[in-house]
Amino acid sequence: MEAKKLFLRIISIGAALIIISGGYVINKAFTGNTKFEQEEVFVYVPTDSKYEDVKKILAPYIENQSKIDWVASKRNYDSNVKSGKFLLKKGMSSFSIVRALRLNTPVKLAFNNQEKVQDLFVRIASQIEPDTTKLNEIFTNDTFLQENGLNKDNVMSFFIPNSYEFYWNISPEEFAEKLTKEYKRFWNDSRLAKAKALNLTPAQVYTLASIVHKETAKADERPKVAGVYLNRLKKNMPLQADPTVIFALKQKSNDWSLVVKRVMHNDLIVNSPYNTYKNTGLPPGPIFMPDVSAIDAVLNPEKHNYLYFCASVEKFGYHEFATDYNAHLKVAAKYADWVKKQNYKR
Template sequence: MNKKIKLLLGIGFALFLIASTVIYFKFFASNTNLNKEEVYVTIPTNSNYEEAKKIISPFIENIGEFELMASLRKYDKNVKSGRFLIKKGMGNFALVATLRKNVPVNLAFNNQERLQNLCARVSSQIEPDTTKLIAAFTDATFLKENQFNKDNVFSIFIPNSYEFYWNVSAEKFRDKMLSEYKKFWTKERLIKAKQLNMTPVEVITLASIVHKETVKADERPKVAKVYLNRLEQGMPLQADPTVIYSLKLRDNNFDQVIKRVLYDDLLIASPYNTYVNIGLPPGPIAMPDISAIDAVLSPDNNDYIYFCASIERFGYHEFASTYAQHQLNAAKYSKWLNEQGTKR
């Protein structure tokens, strides 16, 4: 091999190394600008390339180099909406790849008291806003087809953890919740509801009261039975949580904390007030835990008609079969509240 050929080979190899180095830095070397290990970005539905670039540019060191890769891999012509994970140290090749991989949201909810509050919480985790979510769940056709109304459609939500893509539509989110609701109501649960002469919505409505009455899961079957006893005898439920719900609804303030129900509160005119109305309220007053729902479906065996918060076992209640015994229990609790200075 003569010197000229060797020289040309050497030059070619050097050029290859230079090109490889350039390609590496353009394609694979870090091009992120993060002060933490990772960040999620959300690109709204129907976003174009310029809109997407504006969203991701704060997290990219050299936007020009990214644009070159985006063009080579035709990302600029095919922007995807959704939630994407950018990790520290990603190169341009990896950045384009990650912007094509929609990452699901693990969405969990519980302890919500009405549809509006739940939709507000959910909307902070997925793309549809509160208005769109409420509209989907209160759509007249949807309600009619599934035998719900605006007062009881809140029953559809079973507390759990669910996986959704961030850019799921309000209607698809709603339909998924309906599917989960139907799965929850197994043949066994439906049989138990029928034995109580109750519909699933009625069971959840009563369970929401049981849920609010006690946080103790082991006490819920006993509380549930008290209310079932009252319903069987045609008595008003006289559930303080329904009065509290009525007050919050009247004031349109579900953030207020009401620790004590006063006598005048018992007279509030509201379809949710079970002191002045016989039977169940129009719909749930909260999103009951599964333990509360199953407590109604599998209640304790007792003949109690009354119960009152216990001052000896905090979080639990004292139960009574007679009004006389209940008055003694209630007097103890009232005295204790006064000693604590609890006025509201």
């Protein structure tokens, strides 16, 4: 009888210890341990981070760090830190947080509407770990440029505007490799054949597309505008594209915030290889990152005999086209009268 009582007492004590131990584990690992009000936050753990670095990164979001430490130790995270972008959700337990720190979240990287390549690097660096210095080194070194038939003036033509998916902590080398694959995928046999038929390289197509994009925001008009410039190139006529003059003015003044609503006669004498009023042929590189629609407009231009175009005052956003200079002057005069009535100072 006494033995039975002793056995039951031992069982009771064991059960109590299990309950206490279980409660301890639950408190440490499975109760909420966040202190942010948003439903979700992302934390970024740089490459080669140590656990002490992670603790500093988590500090603004965690209620009780000792609980994280306990779980991290039990799950060997403290000796096996992962770099990347990680999603934390409001009310997460310590166990869930440590698990989340092993689930690298892809970044949907997008870039478009950039005027110069350095701005592009800033845009990209704001979305992935490599900084502008590393991006500049990887994309403007002589080896990379030579392998891709580019130079520092036209290197932006390597970047096809689109949305891409990468991991935040991708290395500069991996990033360049993946973009190279995207570049080659874009410049497929069909597009390369069309560029060759125009006697243009992909970089030259991109440069002309940047002008076409700036000349008209109307995607359906871009093949027609592209046709005008290709006609001019065939005749060795200056492109006389106002957007190139604006680019030249910005570059010369180093004021990229400069707003030029109207190109004046005195602007046309700016000394720059980008001034297509003074120079024949294409400028050294793109003046803007064109949409794919503008690139394809150059590759699939409308076939016509137009050599001139001017903004329409009857169909705003579009242009009126002419085959001879006298007809163009009539349209230009109509537009000049309209502009004068708007009282534009520039």
